[in-house]
Amino acid sequence: MSLMLKVTLVAVGRARGGPEAALVEDYVRRLRWPFTLVEVQARKATLQGEALKAEEAAAIRAKLPQGAALVALDERGRLLDSRGFAAALGGFAESGRREVALVIGGADGLDASLRDQADLVLALGRLTFPHMLVRALIAEQIYRAQTILDGHPYHRD
Template structure:
């Protein structure tokens, strides 16, 4: 199952980009044998200042046809890491070819795009900077692949 991270804004050189790049590499290496990956980043920017609606349109265009859409949203479901790994495995085992995780910009995701999603994931009730969410999500994807592979990376 191919994994797509579709996000508003571009990561510039810095600690968040270094973390994202590292975890994408780790996920691809670990996930390959499990039928997970590659993990592809799709970055979109609304250069015309159209707000959440314009960002939602750009994000929707970045999602592969037929992909399961999971939005990152504070109102979404919170998972433990093993639960998230199990969910990812269910999506894969259910025959999904693609899953797309959507991260909005500074103002979040347009309600219409949120409503259209198949799933919503939350990293808690706190609001996180959207660039940091990318690092957190890529780490959790790598952790999920490690859990599914039986690797000791995730310790209970």
């Protein structure tokens, strides 16, 4: 039987329509794993800098599923290839954690406390990407990880 993970993506900010949103929808439709997108905002729009990141972190924490493995997307994180990312997700499931929450911070990034709390801090590269593009990239990588773990030929080395 194939591995089953429940995936939650918690992102700061609201999605707009457009090609990036269409890509996210396309990959989510392909997923066999249950997927939930949760969007959060800081409660106080007047905050800036570290105070804003702390407020966003609190909003993110409030939406994290209990007991889920936490993957923080951050440019300072580990650089994994697709097989490494799939292995990390598979490792969570094999250790009994069948739910994974991935988090995308706001424009100023993630609060350090969320990075410290994470089971995996993952970089999609050293470049900075727009948040909507990050959603599309991570949705595709989640789908790719599922196909790798299922032995499906979508991924080619």
